[in-house]
Structure formats: structure tokens, C-alpha cells
Amino acid sequence: xxxxxxxxxxxxxxxxxxxxxxxxxxxxxxxxGQGRPWIMIPMVSTLDEVLWVKSVLDQVRAEIEGPQGAGSxxxxxxxMVETPAAALIVDQLCRELxxxxxxxxxxxxxxxxxxxxxxxVGPLYRGHHPSVIRAIRHVVNEAHRHGRWVxxxxxxxxxxVNLPLWIGLGVDEISVTPVAVGxxxxxxxxxxxxxxxxxxxxxxxxxxxxxxxxxxxxxxxQKGRFDLVDARMISMGVKVTTKAHAIKVLADRLxxxxxxxxxxxxxxxxWERESTYSxxxxxxxxxxxxxxxxxxxDTIGVLKLAAPVDWDSLDGIPVSVVILxxxxxGDDKAHLQVFADLSRCLMREEFRRFL
Numbered sequence: 001x002x003x004x005x006x007x008x009x010x011x012x013x014x015x016x017x018x019x020x021x022x023x024x025x026x027x028x029x030x031x032x033g034q035g036r037p038w039i040m041i042p043m044v045s046t047l048d049e050v051l052w053v054k055s056v057l058d059q060v061r062a063e064i065e066g067p068q069g070a071g072s073x074x075x076x077x078x079x080m081v082e083t084p085a086a087a088l089i090v091d092q093l094c095r096e097l098x099x100x101x102x103x104x105x106x107x108x109x110x111x112x113x114x115x116x117x118x119x120x121v122g123p124l125y126r127g128h129h130p131s132v133i134r135a136i137r138h139v140v141n142e143a144h145r146h147g148r149w150v151x152x153x154x155x156x157x158x159x160x161v162n163l164p165l166w167i168g169l170g171v172d173e174i175s176v177t178p179v180a181v182g183x184x185x186x187x188x189x190x191x192x193x194x195x196x197x198x199x200x201x202x203x204x205x206x207x208x209x210x211x212x213x214x215x216x217x218x219x220x221x222q223k224g225r226f227d228l229v230d231a232r233m234i235s236m237g238v239k240v241t242t243k244a245h246a247i248k249v250l251a252d253r254l255x256x257x258x259x260x261x262x263x264x265x266x267x268x269x270x271w272e273r274e275s276t277y278s279x280x281x282x283x284x285x286x287x288x289x290x291x292x293x294x295x296x297x298d299t300i301g302v303l304k305l306a307a308p309v310d311w312d313s314l315d316g317i318p319v320s321v322v323i324l325x326x327x328x329x330g331d332d333k334a335h336l337q338v339f340a341d342l343s344r345c346l347m348r349e350e351f352r353r354f355l
Contacts, residue, residue, distance in 0.1 A: 005115065010043020010080075014053065025060040028075060038076045040101060045085040047092050053077075054096060081150075082106035087135045094146035101175065102139055104154030108132055127156040128212035133165070133203055140169050151175055161216060161227065163187040165203075168196035187225075195223070221258045226297035232257050233301035233324075240303075243311050243319075247271065247288055250301055250324045258296065265294035266326065280313030285346050285355075289325035289339050299326045321355065 001007035014021050028037045041053050054077065078099035081087055087107070093100065108127055109116055116125040126132070136152070143150040151173035156162055158180040166174055167188075176184065199219050206212045220226065233253060240246045247270050255263040269290035273279065280286040301324035308318030325339060345351045 005109070010082075011041050011049045011053065012043065014049075014056075018056070022056065022060055025057055026064060029057075029061050029064050032075050038078065038099075040099075041077070041079040042103075043082055043106075044079040044093070045083045047089060047096070050079060050093060050096050080106075081139050083110050084135070087139050090139050090142040091146065094143055094148045097148065099149050099151070100139065100143050101151040101153055102136055102171075104132075104136075104152060104156035106154075107135065108156070111135060126209035127162070128216070129209040130203075130206055130212060133206075133212060136165075137169055137200070137204075140171055144170060149173065158184070160184055160187045161220065164191055164196040164199050164216070164219065167191050167193050168198075168200035190225075191223075224296065226259060226299070228298055229300050230257070233259075233299060235302070236304045237306045238303045239306045240309060242309055243274075243286075246286075246303060246305070246309060246319075246322050247274070249303060250288065250322070253301060254295070254299060254326065259299055260295050262294040266290065266292055269294070270326075278312040278314070280311030280319055281343050281346055282313050282315035282317060283346060283352055284308065284317050284320040285323065285352070286311045286313070286319040286321075287323045287325055287339060287342060287346075289327075291327045291329065293329060295326055295328040298328055300324065301326070 008016070025039075028039060031037050039057070041050060044050060057075070057077065076098040078097050078101060079086065079093055080101050080103045081090065081093075082103040083106070086093065090100065104127060105116075108114070108125060108129070111131050112124060112126070112129060114121050114125045116122055140150050149172040152166055152171050153175035157166070157174045158176040160180075160183045163174075163184060174184065199216070202215055203212055206215060217230070217232070235249075235253070238246075238249060240249060247267060251260075251263040251267040251270065254260045254266055260266050269292040270288045273290055274288060278286075279288045303322040303324075305320050305322065308320045311319040313319060323342070325342065327338075
């Protein structure tokens, strides 16, 4: 199709392939005798779509179980809330469905009219846009008002940074890939629902996506939560004159961002490594690194210098990009292994171009 994102997808395909739909529904009804399958309708934009799927499901159930047994294998039926239309009629959907799941990937792109695969407008795809937060809050509140549980899925759901949003909004479930479960489990165990609700109240007054992102980041810092890689630790066009100047800028940035209360101790730890051997690895890159309890959190920082500075590099090339590797604690051998792995990556031209 010319514009597939607005085309024949999701539930819109069901009528075209009704025979296949009925085959799948029959399998689910039969499976309900041995387990507990759930059915979720994707890409809903009208109540008519939900009512039609429900009628087909009732017909299939009656065919298999007969009039007397119809309904004995009750299968929870829900819908994805991925379109602004679905978000605005969520009260009507709740009267016909058992649950809802907010699909953040599509909901964001439809709310903001942004194709996230389009490099020209991609930066406008912002999950923290106030309209997105308000839409999700509306869906959750309406679902709970009607006694329905609501989940969240998509890339936004899998990001641990957003976990206080889901807890503060009262989301009942988040659906993510297995690799995301560990970090989210850790966040859940240490996130206060009362504090998360207070954060949501603050976000209600935010006017821009940047305001929401900054407030969420500040909340995480306040609670002692830091991301290994944070945009606040990446600086472009930094004007420094010497290696010592660059290292001081890195230590000071850690202090400004609340990642250390003792920037001098961090600076000394960096120089302790630097005095042993130069961390200027060549190709215009340097990786100053340290391990010190003076840090509040493990950190990777980046300085892209306005002009190269001498770093006593192995190949004699002045350094243009400085990558800080600062770890709070742990096995020193593991720390050096990370340094060695990163060093080997920098030997690859495609990796350097990527950076």
C-alpha cells in the first residue's frame, strides 16, 4: 500500500480473511479446555470492530460447544489501544471487553503523526510528549473506573526509565521481551508507588517532551537511580586545551549530574590509571577510566572536543573524542576487561565511524 501504517492492517484484515479467523478462533476455543488462552484484537479504532469479532467468537463457540455449553469455556477478550480513536472511546470498549493493552509504539506515532522510520521527522517521535502521557493516563483511569485491568507494551514499556510512569499511573501489567525483565524487576522492587504517583502529578504540569524527560531524569537522580549511558554525560564541541583540562571537565560533569560528591577523588583515580600508561589508544580516541567508591553510579561519558589535544597517544595522533569509563565498584579484572573490549572495538574503522 502507498501508506501501510494507515492501511489495511490489524483487525481490518479480519473480514477479508474471515475463514482463517474462524479457524484460529476454533483452535482457541478448543484450547480453552486445557489451558487459559486470551484473545487480543489489534489496531482497533471503532466499537463496531470489537462487536463483530465478539459475534464471530460467539458463533464459533456455539458451533463447538452447542447451545447448552456455549460460554462454558469463557476466553478473556481484549483489545490493543494503539489509535487515538480507541483511546477516546475506551469507556465504550470496556463495556464489551475484559482487558486492554496500550501499544505505545503505534499510539505514539498516531498521536504525534510521526513515522518513526522516517529520518526527517524521527526526532519528533517522543514517548514523553505530554499528549502521550495524558492519553495513557486517560486510558488507565477509564479502564479502572470500569473494573478492567490494563497493560502496556512496546519499546516505551521496556525502558526502566519509564517504570515510575507505569507505577504512578496505576498500570496493572507491562509486557516486554525477556531481556528487559531483569532490569525492570530490580526497578519494581525499589520504586515506591506513592512517590511514583507524586511524579505523575508533577508531569501533569509539563508543557513539552523535554520538560517530561528532564523531570523523570531528575526524579531518578533524586532516588539514586542512574543510567549507565545518559545524554547528560555526552557533550559535543567541548573546548579544552590539555589532557588535564579534559579530565577535569569529565570529573566536574559527574559532580554536576549528582554522580559523585567528590570530583577530586574521581579525578585522582583517573590520573592514577593515566600515570601508569596513556589511555590515548590511537585513531583520535582516548578512554580515561577508573574504579572508585567516590562514584554514586557506574558511568560512561563522552566528550567530543572542539579541537584535538595531545594525549601521548600510541600513534601520536591528537585526541578528538574522549570516552570516560568510570565504575563504582566490582572486580578490577572485569573493569579492565571492559576497557580492553572497548579498545579492540576502536581498532575497527566501521566502529569509529559509527561513533
